[in-house]
Amino acid sequence: MSFIDPTKETFAAFRENDRPGPIDMLNLVRLRERAAYADGRAATGAEAYAAYGRDSGPVFRRVGGAIVWRGSFELTLIGPAQERWDLCFIARYPSVAAFVEMIRDPHYREAVKHRQAAVEDSRLIRLKGEAAGDLFG
Numbered sequence: 001m002s003f004i005d006p007t008k009e010t011f012a013a014f015r016e017n018d019r020p021g022p023i024d025m026l027n028l029v030r031l032r033e034r035a036a037y038a039d040g041r042a043a044t045g046a047e048a049y050a051a052y053g054r055d056s057g058p059v060f061r062r063v064g065g066a067i068v069w070r071g072s073f074e075l076t077l078i079g080p081a082q083e084r085w086d087l088c089f090i091a092r093y094p095s096v097a098a099f100v101e102m103i104r105d106p107h108y109r110e111a112v113k114h115r116q117a118a119v120e121d122s123r124l125i126r127l128k129g130e131a132a133g134d135l136f137g
Helices: 008-016 045-062 096-104 106-118
Strands: 023-031 066-071 087-093 119-127
Touching: 008 096, 023 045, 023 096, 045 096, 045 106, 045 119, 087 096, 096 106, 106 119
Parallel strands: none
Antiparallel strands: 023 087, 023 119, 066 087
């Protein structure tokens, strides 16, 4: 089973948990080899995702979003061995409202079509930042 877009129920729960402060969104993305555009246009998954980034970028920045961490997938030590990710990053938004504003923006809604064509599978995990330290737990 692939995961590309949130369900209505999950998005409603996301909006209801409108705590103050920033939210961090861990993005794990596996791209299709060939993008799956509804109109049949030819592109790789990487090209389609790059178009998503380019077209959604102005809205992402306008709502105060920023990429705060980016890395390359190497190996799953604990978890399903078949999971692999082409893109791994954490996007930070100033608030739940900022994220919702981005998702509802008409320019973003057009740009997200590139993401939907590009992505084979993904995980989008909401996180709340806490104080760092030198111990687990």
